[in-house]
Amino acid sequence: MKKALITGITGQDGAYLAQLLLGKGYDVHGLVRRSSTTDVNDVRLRWLGIAQDVRLVDGDLADLSSLLRTVRTVQPDEVYNLAAQSFVKTSWQQPLLTGAITGLGCANMLEAVRIEKPDAHFYQASSSEMYGLVQEPLQSESTPFYPRSPYAAAKLYAHWMTVNYRESFGLHASSGILFNHESPLRGIEFVTRKVTDGVARIKLGLAGNLRLGNIDAKRDWGHARDYVKAMWLMLQQQIADDYVVATGRTVTVRDMCRIAFEHCGLAAEEHLVIDPALFRPAEVDVLLGDAAKAKSRLGWEPETSLEDMIREMVDADLKRLSASR
Numbered sequence: 001m002k003k004a005l006i007t008g009i010t011g012q013d014g015a016y017l018a019q020l021l022l023g024k025g026y027d028v029h030g031l032v033r034r035s036s037t038t039d040v041n042d043v044r045l046r047w048l049g050i051a052q053d054v055r056l057v058d059g060d061l062a063d064l065s066s067l068l069r070t071v072r073t074v075q076p077d078e079v080y081n082l083a084a085q086s087f088v089k090t091s092w093q094q095p096l097l098t099g100a101i102t103g104l105g106c107a108n109m110l111e112a113v114r115i116e117k118p119d120a121h122f123y124q125a126s127s128s129e130m131y132g133l134v135q136e137p138l139q140s141e142s143t144p145f146y147p148r149s150p151y152a153a154a155k156l157y158a159h160w161m162t163v164n165y166r167e168s169f170g171l172h173a174s175s176g177i178l179f180n181h182e183s184p185l186r187g188i189e190f191v192t193r194k195v196t197d198g199v200a201r202i203k204l205g206l207a208g209n210l211r212l213g214n215i216d217a218k219r220d221w222g223h224a225r226d227y228v229k230a231m232w233l234m235l236q237q238q239i240a241d242d243y244v245v246a247t248g249r250t251v252t253v254r255d256m257c258r259i260a261f262e263h264c265g266l267a268a269e270e271h272l273v274i275d276p277a278l279f280r281p282a283e284v285d286v287l288l289g290d291a292a293k294a295k296s297r298l299g300w301e302p303e304t305s306l307e308d309m310i311r312e313m314v315d316a317d318l319k320r321l322s323a324s325r
């Protein structure tokens with residue numbers, strides 16, 4: 001039985017990845033940081049019905065000793081480093097913490113693997129945010145990076161450390177440059193889930209409007225369930241490498257909103273309020289990924305359309321809100 005260690009197992013991707021690996025017969029271990037709300041931090045694992053099937057280990061990306069101990073004890077065949085301060089907007093308010101966890105945290109994890117289990121296959125959750133002020137209209141593995149937030153700068157450090165550990169120490173370390181991916185398990189602060197939750201509230205009469213920032217921004221949105229398959233595929237290759245994972249379609253926040261409102265028979269323009277306080281100090285205006293390498297080498301392709309995903313998210317939010325009334 002293969003053993004996997006997932007950092008960030010309580011997050012959106014960690015939960016879907018754990019589900020995927022359990023389905024493949026893995027022994028799944030997840031690193032979980034101490035919190036005063038341990039009764040709710042496995043909510044995503046419970047939503048997927050797998051909370052009892054994974055083994056949770058105490059640890060924090062900022063605490064190298066906890067990572068060394070975890071890797072020594074678990075002896076994983078595969079390590080997926082998904083933990084991060086992952087919300088871009090917060091990274092301007094907490095730039096040093098974002099650097100410490102999203103950037104240095106990855107270096108800590110690479111060190112733990114190099115010292116305690118150097119033959120483990122390692123996955124780093126890199127991000128399309130690293131392209132920032134895009135240097136090419138279609139972004140691939142060879143597109144130059146131009147980070148536009150403390151989050152993106154931290155991810156870029158982590159990305160290059162992963163490449164360096166592969167080249168310097170021969171680690172089987174791969175980096176997935178994933179474009180935005182969403183699901184009913186997405187954190188409520190991210191725009192898709194904020195929209196689907198907001199639309200569900202308006203539909204149920206719990207709210208009258210939805211306040212957003214820059215709705216002209218364009219994103220290449222896919223489904224997290226599809227994207228965790230690409231992570232797994234990268235670690236099954238003989239040679240470690242870096243891959244863009246994206247759908248190849250970009251849509252404005254405005255049009256994504258329309259899909260959600262229309263699903264509930266509502267008109268977006270009657271409920272949307274633009275709030276300047278929600279704009280960012282610097283914006284990533286447009287992202288559009290070229291996943292040709294992932295398609296040809298991994299055989300990976302996205303399976304869920306944006307429309308189907310947004311409808312699934314609205315339905316999940318309607319169900320959640322109706323159950324809590």
Ligand code: NAP
Pocket residue numbers: 007008009010011012013014031032033035041059060061062081082083084085086087101125126127128177178179180181182187
């Ligand atoms: P998420 O839902 O925000 O989950 C982040 C996870 O990191 C949570 O489990 C969180 O634990 C954990 N974490 C935060 N700080 C930690 C620390 N100091 N020590 C240990 N664990 C810590 O993020 P996601 O959407 O699943 O994304 C997974 C990864 O992919 C992240 O690295 C993200 O930056 C990256 N990424 C995401 C996307 C996307 O569109 N979703 C795209 C590209 C890259 P708590 O539950 O305790 O908060």
Ligand code: F7E
Pocket residue numbers: 086087088089126127128129178179180181189190191192194211212213214215217218219253278279280283284
């Ligand atoms: O914003 C605009 C906002 O917060 C998307 C993370 O997973 O993907 C994610 O980062 C766009 C931006 O995601 C609101 O200005 C407008 O242009 O959903 P988001 P993100 O910043 O793209 C990347 C790939 C990651 O790696 C990150 O970890 O939507 N927007 N109005 C808004 N965004 C939010 N959150 N809230 C609004 O009210």
